[in-house]
Amino acid sequence: MNPTVTVIIPVLNAASMLPKVLEALASQSYPREMTEVLIVDNGSADNSKEVAKSYGVKVLSETETKSPYAARNVGFEYATGSIIALTDANKVPDKHWIEEGVNSLLKNDADLAGGQILFDLDENPTSAELFDAITYNDNRRFVLEQQSSASGNLFFKKNLLDELGPFPDQFRSGMDIWWTKNAVQNGHKIVFSEKAVVYCKPRKLKSILKKSMRVGVLHPIIFKQQGKSIFYILGQTFRTFAPPKIKPLKQKLSKLGKPNSLFRVWCVAWMCKAMMGAGRFRGLTHLNQNIRSDAESYTLN
16 A cells, blocks of 8 residues: 655745646646645745645645744644655656655665756756756765755655654754754665656756855854864865866766856856855854754654
């Protein structure tokens, strides 16, 4: 018998994107009676909630904490499925997304599965869009090399929440990577689900730079929790400003069929490294903070 699945999507001012996402979820090959969709609004100023309700899905709210992780945590509390499937409002699932994600868990006796995130690039993408496509949502690399996964395409058994607790929500970026890696370090198995695909529109330059800054803020805090010395943390922070290596960028762009974009993407990569470095300097002022998931105080309904 197929396990029940709860799909959770955090939403912030995504009224224009939701129809494609919800139509794709309504057309899944996985049995509809075994699936529920929860939209968690994070304080939208547009009519995101009304759009979601028009598709007959359940709409929840999290307005106290502006964080996609806080929104997902609200979804966890209301989820009835034995498997949680996470994606975002800017990602459109393939028709077989749920089926393939669930199969990856069951066939591999795994606790978590990170799916593939493919980018829907225009014919002439900007350098920032290309950089986004080869950097921040490379879930194959996250799963296979780092034993973690982005929440833009993640399946996991709901009972993990009883042991690990919800996502930390004091930061807006990186907590999905932290949480899934923490799950693996606690003995849970993660696999890469090649055929569980979502399609994503890449971000513009401004959004990429903000993302780089947010990610950088976390690094010193994570280094400290790993027991690294202040000298190590400072060294890593200063190293961030070094020019990006050309060879990895060239290889990734060649896979996308865009090798001629190398120089301009390299320029964007350096700008993002600089913003990440600035974020790391900001993170040095938050070394007293600890990233933690309140498993002991967290209970599911």
